[in-house]
Amino acid sequence: MRKAIVTAAVVAGLLGGVAFHASGAASPVSVTLPPAVEAFPGGPEADLARRHCLTCHSSDYVYSQPKLSKAQWSAEVIKMVKVYGASIPDAEVGPIVDYLVAQNGKP
Numbered sequence: 001m002r003k004a005i006v007t008a009a010v011v012a013g014l015l016g017g018v019a020f021h022a023s024g025a026a027s028p029v030s031v032t033l034p035p036a037v038e039a040f041p042g043g044p045e046a047d048l049a050r051r052h053c054l055t056c057h058s059s060d061y062v063y064s065q066p067k068l069s070k071a072q073w074s075a076e077v078i079k080m081v082k083v084y085g086a087s088i089p090d091a092e093v094g095p096i097v098d099y100l101v102a103q104n105g106k107p
């Protein structure tokens with residue numbers, strides 16, 4: 001779990017606490033946020049996946065699948081393009097598929 005410290009001043013600010021600022025009694029408040037999930041970790045191919053696969057949904061869609069073969073990931077990406085209208089240039093489909101196989105694939 002990642003913890004973020006939000007000062008009481010921010011909370012008070014959100015509540016419109018102008019009077020609070022005048023008091024200056026800011027004490028830290030600890031807020032627990034959901035764990036940060038890195039969407040598509042890695043290098044250049046990860047950039048492609050980030051650019052093309054996060055416009056409609058989160059990377060959870062990829063990681064919640066069972067391990068798919070290269071042919072299956074290829075079919076998934078083509079489905080995103082043909083059925084859901086993702087605009088992925090042909091030349092970038094191959095590198096994205098390779099990346100998906102590396103992330104959550106099987107031979």
Ligand code: HEC
Nearest residue numbers: 052053055056057061062065076077080084085086087096
């Ligand atoms: C234009 C919008 C759009 C883009 C861009 C997009 N998807 Fe999807 N994706 C969808 C929709 C819509 C669904 C179905 C959602 C549902 O059923 O809840 C989906 C579902 C999925 C699923 C779940 C299995 C399935 O077939 O329904 C996977 C895996 C997936 N997307 C992967 C990807 C990957 C990988 C990329 C990038 C190459 C991508 N998506 C880009 C719209 C998109």
